[in-house]
Amino acid sequence: MVQKTITMPVIALRGMTVLPKMMLHFDISRPKSAAAVEKAMVGDQKVCLLTQRDSEEDDPDIEGLHSIGTVAVIKQLVKMPGNVIRVMVEGLERAELLTLENEDPMLVGEIETVLGFDEMIDDVTRQAMMEIVRDKLSAYGKENQRIAKEVIPGLLMLIDLGELLDQIAVQLSWDYQVRQHVLESVMIEERYALVMKHLLTDIEVTKVKKELQSHVKERIDKNQKDYILREQLKVIREELGEDNPLTDADEYSKRLKALKADKDIKDKIQKEIERFKAMPGGSQEANVVRMYLETVLELPWKKISKDNNSISHAEDILNEDHYGLHKVKERIIEYLAVRTLTKKGSSPIICLVGPPGTGKTSIARSVAKALNKEYVRISLGGVRDEAEIRGHRKTYVGAMPGRIAEALRQAGVSNPLMLLDEIDKVSRDYKGDTSSALLEVLDGEQNVKFRDHYVEVPIDLSSVLFIATANTTTTIPGPLLDRMEVIEVTSYTENEKFHIAKNYLVRKQREKNGLTESQVDISDKALEKIIHNYTREAGVRNLERRIGSVYRKAARQFLENKKQIIKVTESSLETYLGKEKVTFEDVNEEDEVGIVRGLAWTSVGGSTLQIEVNVMPGKGNLSLTGQMGDVMKESARTALSYVRSVCPEYKVADNYFEKHDIHLHIPEGAVPKDGPSAGITMATAMLSVVINRKVKAKVAMTGEVTLRGRVLPIGGLKEKILAARMAHVETVLVPFKNKPDILELSEEITGNLTIIYVKHMPEVLAEAFVQE
Known part of the structure; x- marks a missing residue:
């Protein structure tokens, strides 16, 4: 150089x-x-x-x-x-x-x-570089006809590699910064790599530009062709004297005139129709506006159905469709009476809370039937996205209205009965809090102008009768629960299940399986056995399945044997349902030390818990087994503390608990158990084994215990009392503050049971221990 x-x-x-x-x-x-x-x-x-x-x-x-x-x-x-x-x-x-x-x-x-270059590039490499550059220049020329005619021939005539690379940067009108990099690349190999990089990029960019221009041209040509054909069709129809069919926009305008809605809502829809008119027919944006117009024009803005205000009619329908449920029926009749007097459609939000299978959803359907209202059901189980309630912004791809607006469109009127099923199972995630979105829906002060993100204009929900269902209120957020009136749908007694089965389920399953009363007959004793020995639940869902199973087998038997009538009795029930599926644990025959029967509430009804305690030489440890939850473990420790505090009254040695271990076990260890209501039961069992006093086998108890031995109230008493009856318990100890709950129970539930109300542990121990 x-x-x-x-x-x-x-x-x-x-x-x-x-x-x-x-x-x-x-x-x-x-x-x-x-x-x-x-x-x-x-x-x-x-x-x-x-x-x-x-x-x-x-x-x-x-x-x-x-x-x-x-x-x-x-x-x-x-x-x-x-x-x-x-x-x-x-x-x-x-x-x-x-x-x-x-x-x-x-x-x-x-x-x-x-002034010159003296680089160590052999002739073969230099010739290869030259050939590659010329090939890429020819490829670039194929993608750009103007460059191919005006520039490429002159470049291909150059024989010096360095000059060729410089002239490519000059002739292809590259940016001055790229040219500066080429200028600074003094070495031929460096300049070759730089020029080839930008040349290959230009080739790819030119290809993409041509493809995009081709797609755009095809779309424009199609739109122009469609426009010309439509205009020609319009002229042909005019020449033939035929009426021109309404366009989509004309059809929407016609539907808007017939729509019952406020002026501001109609103005908003009219603006969207004008936008739709100005858009090309096949464009993506036109499809978005078309879907929006279809949705808002189908919403029942001020379309109201006439309700049946007859109290006697509503009462007849509710009694016809459901057995029992007196509180629920009474509340519905009260609502109807108030609305009839006030002439107002504002409605409370009723929340039916109870175990599965107790008929919460069917109650809502019966209420709609009684009031002659349109019925729509929204299942909220597992809903996590707030947009499911409020809808998506219509600018998003695949946007749609929320479930509330969609339910109104499905109902066709603005005053339907809307069932919010499983409201306790909504949840939250990064997309928003669904329960918070429901607050606006269920608040009577806010739902007059409920705003769906897709619809964009306020929707009046004040005329909607909302009924919600839940299995428990513990998972419903406080603000949401505060907006609802909770009515408990409790477990059915065996007597109630029998009447429900006889009056409703048998007829329903018989018709479902294509049979008549004259072909198959199920005796009352058989129904009672199905209820007692083949199902264990709070509701009647499994009972209906068992009755359905009987009718299916009876249908097959009827066709195979050509019998005139099939009678299903208590003794023949095993032929249809197999061995008994459910056995109830009865109370112990003998009074024992350290064994006490407690009462528990589960999601499928009540059950009894036999709590066992053993004491053995050790170092004062407490062992708890039987898959107990944290609350129940804390209750057990509280019970032990109470027992240790009263042991001096029973002349227990001061160092007794330092030399002995206590093991508390609740059978059915595979079943999780939790809650404080077994507190007095565990305290009684522990004291029994420490002072070696027997506990009455026919006594069951429930209640929370404190360190000082006070007995606190608990819930789920109806289910617990029913479980005590099933186990043939004679005496049940319940907290004194639960007395109002017991008084609400029917004689059918509490009959043959001695119910004793207790305030403190000494009262519990006096009733539970066998008198010496």
């Missing part, structure tokens, strides 16, 4: 780069640049052209200029108005700026030029 150092005028260029063998004209307005041109014209007409790093800077120094530039010769100079000089230059060779002096009135630099 041969180099030489010279001093010459310097011109700083803004937003442009000059390469060797490149012809370029540009305007000069800065005094220093004009002085440099005049100095060059007096001498050999050569200047050094250097590109500024920042094109906005007016007076750059050596740090503000790229170090590699081009020595150029001024070919032409024209003075323009306003002290502007237009020059034409031709690049000669690369040069590196060594020093820069600000010699008033111009810039003068010491530069080092590159």
Whole structure:
């Protein structure tokens, strides 16, 4: 590489780069640049052209200029108005700026030029590079016809690789920054890699542009063709004297006129119709607006159905469809009476809470039937996305209204009965809190203007009769629960199940399986046995399945044996349902030490818990087994503390608990158990084994215990009393504060049971221990 150092005028260029063998004209307005041109014209007409790093800077120094530039010769100079000089230059060779002096009135630099290259590239490699560059130039020409005609032939004629690479950067109109990188690539291999990278990128960009332009052209051509065909069809129909069919927009306008809604709602819909008219028929946005218009025009804004206000009719329907459930029926009749007197449609939100299978959903259906209301059901189980309630913004892909708005559209009237099923099973995630979205729906002060994100205009929900169902209130957030009136649908007694089965389930399953009463007859004793020995549940869902199983087998038997009538009795029931599935644990025959029967509530009804305690030599440890929850474990420790505090009254040695271990176990260890209501039961069992006193086998108890031996109230008493009856318990101890709950129970449930109310543990122990 041969180099030489010279001093010459310097011109700083803004937003442009000059390469060797490149012809370029540009305007000069800065005094220093004009002085440099005049100095060059007096001498050999050569200047050094250097590109500024920042094109906005007016007076750059050596740090503000790229170090590699081009020595150029001024070919032409024209003075323009306003002290502007237009020059034409031709690049000669690369040069590196060594020093820069600000010699008033111009810039003068010491530069080092590159006169030639002596790189270690063999002829084969150089020829291969040349062939690759020419091939890519030909490929670029195929994608760009103008370049192929005007530029490519001249480039392909060049035989010097370095010159060819420079001229590609010049002729393809690359950005000045890319040209500067090419200029700074003095070594041929480096310049080859840089030019090939940008050339291949240009080829791919040109291909993509052509594909996009082709798609756009096809779409425009199709829209133009559709428009012309529609206009021609319109003219043909006019010539034939036929009426033009309504367009979609005309149809929407017609439906809007017939819509019963407020003026602001109609104005909003009219604006959307006008937008729809102005859109191309097949566009994506037109489809979005079309779906929106279909939704809002189908909503029953002010369309109201006439309700049946007859109290006697409602009472007859509820009694006809459901056995028992006196509280629920009474509350519905009260609502109807108040609405009839006030003439207002505002309605409370009723929440039916109870175990599965107790008829909560069917109650809502019967209420709708009694009031002559449209009935829609929204299942909320597992709903986590807030948009399920409020809807999606219609600008999103696949947007749709929320479940509330969709239910109104399905009902067709603005005052249906809307069942919010399983409201206790809604949850939250990163998409929002569903229960919070329901607050606006269920608040009578807010739901007058419920805003669905998709519909965008307020929807009046004040005329909707909401009924919610839940299995428990513990998982319903407090603010949401506060907006609802809770009515408990408790477990059925065996007598209630018998009447439900006889009056409703038998007829339903008989018809479902294609049989008549004259073909199959199930005796009352058989029904009672199915209830007692083949199902264990709070509701009647499994009972209905068992009755259905009987009828299915009876249907097969009827067809195979051609019998006139099949009688299902208590003794023949095993033929249809197999061995008995459920056995109830009766109370122990003998009074024992350390064994006490407790009462528990489960989601499928009540059950009894036989709590066993053993004491053995040890170091004062307490072992708890039987898969007990944290609350129950804390209750056991509380019971032990109470027992230790009263042991001196029973003359127990002071170091007794330091030398003995206590093990408390609740059978059915595979079943999780939790809650504080076994507190007095565990305390009684522990004290029994410590002082070696027997506990009455026919006594069961429930209640929370405190450290000082107070007995606190608990819940689920109806189910617990029913479980005690099933186990043939004679005496049940319940907290004194639960007396009102017991008084609400029917004689059918509490009959033959001695219920004793207790306030403190001494009262419990007096009733539980066998008197010596």
